[in-house]
Amino acid sequence: MSLVKLNFLTPKELRGGWAALAAVMAARGWGDDVYATGTQWLYHDGGGNWACLRFKEKNKSILIGHDHEYTETFYGKAAEYFEEEETDILAGAPDWWSFDLNPMPHGEWIGFVYGWDGEKWQRSNYDKDDGFESLDLIGGLCIEDLESLRLYAQDAPGLNGNPPNDSDLKALILADANITQKQLEVVTPGWDIDAGVAAARRFLEIDV
Structure with a gap:
């Protein structure tokens, strides 16, 4: 199966957004x-939905995760536990x-396993919703969508109830993990x- x-x-x-x-x-x-650890980057939304980017070696990574509300793929022990037909989310994968x-x-x-081979992301061929899109990991980490960063930063005590400036939030992402104290201070003053x-x-410990 392709x-x-x-x-x-x-x-x-x-990396920059994460x-x-x-x-x-x-x-x-x-x-x-x-x-981040020396082998993986982890993300959890606090509500039971999560994703993890794990690095095997240069140009060999997997992105795995699950959305407890929307994932309709049942892999491994989940199929047995929920008494559902198993979805082979590794079909055709190396x-x-x-x-x-x-x-x-x-x-x-x-709910999903996506592989990165240095040139492209791929997944197995199945029709069920694996929960990746509803997790909205990518939307929360890209410079075009600052909602997640704004949400988690806006109640910093030094902001006095005002959300941080979009330009300052974008600067954090564009720093590509080389965030300075000055850059973070204007976004989360008082923390x-x-x-x-x-x-x-x-996030700089792994060569990507």
Whole structure:
């Protein structure tokens, strides 16, 4: 079965937005929801929906995740637990896609597995909604949609009830994880700027 080609941001293009969101979340003390380690980038919306970009090696990455409301694909133990027909979300995929399919620490089930081979994203060919679009991970991390960053930053005490400027939010994304204290301070004044900057810089530990 042939794989389906997907058209969205490369891991390198995702890094700036993911790191910016991690910086804001860490600054306000919510660093366990969006963060990077030496092998993966993690995202959780606080409501049971999550995604994780895991790096096997250069040009070999998988994006896995689940939306507890909209995912209609049942993979592995989820099919048995929910007594549903299993969707083979690895049909036709190369063996390396399965190098780390543990849904922890953010979830119990996996609804999608997308593979990045250095040139393109692909997934298996199935018709069910896997939950990726409703998760809106990409929308929340791109410079064209600042809603997530604005939402999590706007109650910083130093903003006095006013949302941060769009230009300042865009600057966080364009910094591509090299966020400075000055850049984060104008977005989240009154919160832990050092923690936010450190969280962003962790996205530089993996060469994408």
